[in-house]
Amino acid sequence: MLQAAAHLTDQHFRSVAELVQDQVGIRLPPGKRSMIEGRLQKRARALNYRSLNDYVEHLFDTRNFDSELVHLIDSVTTNKTDFFREPSHFEFMRRVAVPELLGGRGAVPRRLKVWSAACSTGMEAYTVAMVLDDLVRRGGKFRFRILGTDISTNVLQQARLGIYPRELAAPVPDEFRRRYFLSARDKARAEVRIAPELRATTHFMRMNLMDASYPVDRDVDIIFCRNVLIYFDKQVQQQVVKRLCSHLRPGGYLMVGHSESMVHDGTIGLRQVQPTIFRM
Numbered sequence: 001m002l003q004a005a006a007h008l009t010d011q012h013f014r015s016v017a018e019l020v021q022d023q024v025g026i027r028l029p030p031g032k033r034s035m036i037e038g039r040l041q042k043r044a045r046a047l048n049y050r051s052l053n054d055y056v057e058h059l060f061d062t063r064n065f066d067s068e069l070v071h072l073i074d075s076v077t078t079n080k081t082d083f084f085r086e087p088s089h090f091e092f093m094r095r096v097a098v099p100e101l102l103g104g105r106g107a108v109p110r111r112l113k114v115w116s117a118a119c120s121t122g123m124e125a126y127t128v129a130m131v132l133d134d135l136v137r138r139g140g141k142f143r144f145r146i147l148g149t150d151i152s153t154n155v156l157q158q159a160r161l162g163i164y165p166r167e168l169a170a171p172v173p174d175e176f177r178r179r180y181f182l183s184a185r186d187k188a189r190a191e192v193r194i195a196p197e198l199r200a201t202t203h204f205m206r207m208n209l210m211d212a213s214y215p216v217d218r219d220v221d222i223i224f225c226r227n228v229l230i231y232f233d234k235q236v237q238q239q240v241v242k243r244l245c246s247h248l249r250p251g252g253y254l255m256v257g258h259s260e261s262m263v264h265d266g267t268i269g270l271r272q273v274q275p276t277i278f279r280m
């Protein structure tokens, strides 16, 4: 395998950083330079480029630009996620949000809509699905649909497949693991797969949070937008939060990551319920 010459010129780094910020919203200050160089190595090698700078020339060649941009985005996005990551949100959903959204006892059954915006490999969406399915099994009179969206095609492919290394299932409670995960018949493959009934409640779509409008219903009950706003500047954060909230139904909830100080411009009618939980 070729080792592409490891450094970008200032100009090439600036061009990539401007492109990424413009297209995806992710800020790449000079401090991120070696991280980006590391991440572009793999793609440059796959295309047999000896130098990262040659790869950047290839990227900006108009003949390649549209298709290569997809790979660039796959390379520069940080996709870390987990099942039951930041578990207090799922506990809040189960104990408070769902009962309130369903309007108390005796309310007519209805369909809850949950959106995992920036869903990465789908573990957040499937965690929501497990928690909601469990509520239904315990007598909850509702059905549910979950949408997962992300800009990276790689992670969406994994999300649709719903296959994960077995050790990643560790944070999932035993009962849920038994109920919602299938093990590979070949025990040498240390993988689990989300059960088909659960996969059927969840679908995944490519979507850029930077787009001016989102092709999503306007009566979503709960939006999870966690651990992605942190990569955007304040102005982009405000725009994204405003657009997301325009898809929440009145009384709907928005959850952001625990390390994110949520920015909104005060005009969208969001009320803070807990440090990282907001309500329309």
Ligand SMILES: C[S@@+](CC[C@H](N)C(=O)[O-])C[C@H]1O[C@@H](n2cnc3c(N)ncnc32)[C@H](O)[C@@H]1O
Binding pocket: 023, 024, 025, 026, 077, 078, 079, 080, 081, 082, 085, 117, 118, 119, 120, 121, 124, 149, 150, 151, 152, 155, 207, 208, 209, 210, 225, 226, 227, 228, 257
């Ligand atoms: C760190 S992961 C967070 C995953 C999950 N929400 C969680 O908290 O575990 C951030 C995800 O945001 C996605 N992302 C980054 N910029 C985006 C954009 N402009 N539009 C949509 N998704 C984006 C990345 O591809 C990545 O999968």
